[in-house]
Structures are given as structure tokens and as C-alpha cells.
Amino acid sequence: MSINDIIVSFFLVVGIFFIITGTVGLLRLPDFYNRIHAPTKATTLGVSSIILGAIIHFYGVLPDAGFKELLAIVFIFLTAPVGAHMLAKAAYHSKVKIWKHTIIDERAGKRVIGEELLPREEVLEQKEEERSPD
Amino acid sequence: MMETLTFIILIIISLSIALCMVRVYKGPTTPDRVIALDTVAVNVLAFITVLSMHLNTEMFFDAVLVIAVIAFVGTIAIAKYLMKGDIIE
Numbered sequence: 001m002s003i004n005d006i007i008v009s010f011f012l013v014v015g016i017f018f019i020i021t022g023t024v025g026l027l028r029l030p031d032f033y034n035r036i037h038a039p040t041k042a043t044t045l046g047v048s049s050i051i052l053g054a055i056i057h058f059y060g061v062l063p064d065a066g067f068k069e070l071l072a073i074v075f076i077f078l079t080a081p082v083g084a085h086m087l088a089k090a091a092y093h094s095k096v097k098i099w100k101h102t103i104i105d106e107r108a109g110k111r112v113i114g115e116e117l118l119p120r121e122e123v124l125e126q127k128e129e130e131r132s133p134d
Numbered sequence: 135m136m137e138t139l140t141f142i143i144l145i146i147i148s149l150s151i152a153l154c155m156v157r158v159y160k161g162p163t164t165p166d167r168v169i170a171l172d173t174v175a176v177n178v179l180a181f182i183t184v185l186s187m188h189l190n191t192e193m194f195f196d197a198v199l200v201i202a203v204i205a206f207v208g209t210i211a212i213a214k215y216l217m218k219g220d221i222i223e
Contacts, residue, residue: 001135009139012184016143019180023150026157026173032165039173047180051198054183057136058192068195069183072202076179079206083172086213091165093217 004056011053018046031099032091040084048073140188147181168212175205 025038055069098105154177157170179198186194 005136008136008187012139012143015180016146019147019150019177023153023173023177026170027153032163032169035166036169039169039176043173043176047176047183050180050183054187057187068199072179072195072198075199075202075206076176079202080176083206083209083213084169086210087165087169087172087216090213090216091163094165096163096165 008053008057011049015046015049018042032096036084036088040080044080140184143184147177151177172209
């Protein structure tokens with residue numbers, strides 16, 4: 001087992017760890033706005049790590065390896081946040097329910113305590129108090 | 135040695151895709167299902183990459199790029215549909 005194989009194995013194991021973390025987060029987090037975090041961050045990092053391992057594995061073995069894989073990494077890093085942003089916006093516009101323990105809904109300017117929504121002015125006052133504790 | 139490792143990783147990615155399909159089945163709202171299917175696409179990217187390492191060929195990387203593009207366009211289209219009920223204005 002050469003040093004090349006050890007580095008490739010490291011990247012593969014790190015990648016599969018992040019992919020499993022993202023999937024379990026998708027399965028177990030409580031509402032949509034929490035759930036969208038897990039796959040779009042962790043899974044993207046995991047796939048990039050796996051593709052990096054593939055680049056190292058194929059470097060020098062096959063001719064002109066590397067460019068397409070790097071292009072794939074750049075593309076995934078560019079498109080995953082855009083897709084997640086569009087989906088979160090669409091979900092907010094179609095009024096997907098917020099988790100009941102959510103602290104603040106900044107787009108509406110309202111603070112969620114239990115089921116009730118406090119108006120915007122009280123939220124701003126409370127945030128000012130939190131920023132200046134003395 | 136590398137063949138064994140890549141084979142185990144292929145099995146783990148398959149399990150991960152199965153867990154994503156659980157969320158597609160359960161998901162209370164449509165955006166949940168869409169983000170779960172997007173995660174399935176990203177898992178398929180990882181699967182194809184590891185499969186190309188397992189078979190020791192480089193041909194599948196074109197498929198990686200194409201599936202990435204199609205998954206992105208599909209996600210954006212469904213998000214636009216959910217927001218306005220109309221994809222092409």
C-alpha cells in the first residue's frame with residue numbers, strides 16, 4: 001500500500017463521513033429550514049472531498065486526468081448554495097411552517113415564542129437589549 | 135486493498151441514498167421532497183466517482199458533470215414552480 005493509496009483513502013473516508021452526516025441531518029432535523037442546511041453544506045463538502053481523492057488516484061495513471069474533475073468541484077460549489085437559496089425562498093413564499101422553538105424570523109421581523117408572534121418593534125428592542133448587556 | 139475500500143464505500147453511499155428516499159416518502163411538504171431528491175443527485179455523483187475508481191476507468195466523469203447540471207436545473211425549475219406556479223414567464 002503506497003503513500004498515494006493512503007492519501008486517497010483519507011480523502012474517501014472524510015468524504016463518506018460528511019455525506020453520511022448530511023443525509024442523517026436531512027432525516028432527523030425538525031423542520032424544513034433546519035433540514036435544508038444539512039445536505040447543502042455537508043454533502044457538498046463530502047462530494048468535493050471524494051472527487052479530490054479521485055483526482056489524486058488518477059493523477060499520472062491515466063492521461064489528462066484532473067481537469068474535468070476540478071470543473072465538477074467548481075460547478076458543485078457554485079450551484080449548491082444557489083439551489084438551496086431558491087428552494088428556501090420558494091418554501092418561505094409557499095408558507096411552509098416554522099418550527100415552534102425557532103427564536104426569530106428575521107424576514108418577517110417577528111420573534112416566535114411558542115406559537116405567538118411578537119411585532120417588529122418589540123423584537124428590535126429586545127435585540128438592542130441583547131447587544132448591550134450593561 | 136483499494137478495491138475493498140471502494141466497494142465498502144459504494145455500499146455506504148447506497149445506504150445513504152436509501153435514507154434520502156425515506157425522507158422523500160415521509161417529507162411533509164413539497165420542498166422537503168425536492169431537497170431530498172437533490173441530495174440523492176449529489177449522492178449519485180459521489181457514487182459514480184467512487185465507481186470509476188473501483189473499475190479504474192476515467193470515462194464516467196462526463197456523467198458526473200452532466201448529472202450535476204441536470205440536478206441543478208431541475209432544482210431551480212421546481213423552486214420557480216413552487217414560487218410562482220409558472221417556470222417560463
